[in-house]
Amino acid sequence: MIRAVLYLFIAIILITFLRSVIGLIAKAFGGLMAEESQSAAAGGGSKGEGSTPAGELKRDPVCGTYVPESTSVKQLVGGRVVHFCSEECRSKYQSG
Numbered sequence: 001m002i003r004a005v006l007y008l009f010i011a012i013i014l015i016t017f018l019r020s021v022i023g024l025i026a027k028a029f030g031g032l033m034a035e036e037s038q039s040a041a042a043g044g045g046s047k048g049e050g051s052t053p054a055g056e057l058k059r060d061p062v063c064g065t066y067v068p069e070s071t072s073v074k075q076l077v078g079g080r081v082v083h084f085c086s087e088e089c090r091s092k093y094q095s096g
């Protein structure tokens with residue numbers, strides 16, 4: 001009788017241990033994924049003056065990438081602002 005209780009006790013400990021290990025692994029993977037998406041979303045982050053919402057996506061005409069207005073490289077072309085993902089794309093646009 002006491003043995004049965006002991007086995008039950010060990011089984012419960014094992015299950016809780018396994019669950020915590022699985023939880024930790026899941027957390028580690030989830031944390032990594034969250035970190036990646038956060039670092040991708042981060043950068044800039046400075047709020048605009050309020051005229052245009054920060055983070056509005058503008059298309060880079062050179063490579064076709066959509067870049068947030070707050071972090072884009074801007075260039076006035078023919079009276080309108082063109083947004084680029086990088087200085088490299090801006091110089092490409094100007095030369096080509």
Ligand SMILES: [Zn+2]
Nearest residue numbers: 060063085089
């Ligand atoms: Zn680009």
